[in-house]
Amino acid sequence: MTSAKRWLLPDGVEEILPLEASKLESLRRQLLDLYESWGYQLVITPLIEFLDSLLVGSSHDLDLHTFKITDQLSGRMMGIRADITPQAARIDAHCLNRQGPVRLCYADSVLHTKPRGLLTSRVPFRIGAELYGHAGVECDIELICLMYETLLAASIDDIYIVLGHVGIFRTLVQAANIDAETEAALFEAVQRKAYDEIDTVLNLAVTDDTLGTMLKRLARLSGGDATLQEAVEVFSSAPASVKSELQELLDIVDGVKIRYPNIQLCYDLCELRGYEYHTGIVFAAYTSNYGRAVAKGGRYDHIGEVFGRARPASGFDSDLKTIARLSSKTFQQKSAIIAPGLNDAELRAAVTALRAEGEVVIINLIEGELNSQDQQDLNCDRQLVNRGGKWQVESLK
Secondary structure (H helix, E strand, O other): OOHHHOOOOOOOOOOOOHHHHHHHHHHHHHHHHHHHHOOOEEOOOOOEEEHHHHOOOOOHHHHHOOEEEEOOOOOOEEEEOOOOHHHHHHHHHHHHOOOOOEEEEEEEEOOOOOOOOOOOOOOOEEEEEEEEOOOOHHHHHHHHHHHHHHHHHOOOOOEEEEEEEHHHHHHHHHHOOOOHHHHHHHHHHHHHOOHHHHHHHHHHHOOOHHHHHHHHHHOOOEEOHHHHHHHHHHOOOOOHHHHHHHHHHHHHHHHHHHHOOOOEEEEEOOOOOOOOOOOOEEEEEEEOOOOOOOEEEEEOOOHHHHHOOOOOEEEEEEEHHHHHHHOOOOOOOOOEEEEEOOOOHHHHHHHHHHHHOOOEEEEEOOOOOOOHHHHHHHOEEEEEEEEOOEEEEEEOO
């Protein structure tokens, strides 16, 4: 690489410059304060760890997005985290070992081998919350509401939440005795909403016409409130477990609407994101200003089983960089005071006192006064000057 090219960064990897970094940090602090006010405790997880614990309960997709390295001390394979959820699950199951519900939150960078979508970062900054130890719908209601509050706090406009339940699809597939290979083909077609392919697969694989019809109609159940009413009709003769899972979704919807009557909810009962590890409700937040989910989450019970304790679990996360980019919130940088770089005890005392009061004081390291461009770059609008033997703050002219 020539010296002229040394400033180039890998595709999908970006630097965060001062103005954006200030906005990102302000949002991070605000959201962590929000989570703390709901009782969520901050955890900081390791950047790298052994692969066999890092990928526990995760999908094949996450495996592909994880950078692998060899530990030079043990010779074992390690991974650079591509997701923080499995690490938080280990902390709950193994490190904290509490009996009641545990609320954890986090905010840190992860690394992906390739971008998850067009114009997305390979180094997203994940911020999220997880709730362990409670299997009831109250847990999922709380997390959906907290996800919604996260986006409201960031002043993201036109939010709508899409809800689904992967358990309904999984239960119907098991009831229809669909083999693993056919299930994979059906899953792939459902993800693409390729209705003709879905119907073809089901016609060949399912002998029970009632179950086959339910699976066909499930793939088409997406939309507004009428979708839930249609789902109740579609599954009126479904196995009891399917009815129970649908009722769980209905109860969660009711709980969220009670708390936020004006929230925009949509439904997609064939949303199978995270199918390999999600066990129940799945939810995602969208806005008209962005083509992908702004935040997403769901229930993933039993992920802590390999760590010695199978615990109910649900959570959500988002990329703070995306939230900052979509936020309409105005973040004002603190204006600064410029002080001369003199060896003066009273000046140093004045600077220390101003900083203790929360002011930004910058020592001028060059001779002479700052020009207008320097003042703008440093965001200085005041200066420390000596008047009558006393240091005082005056506006810059």
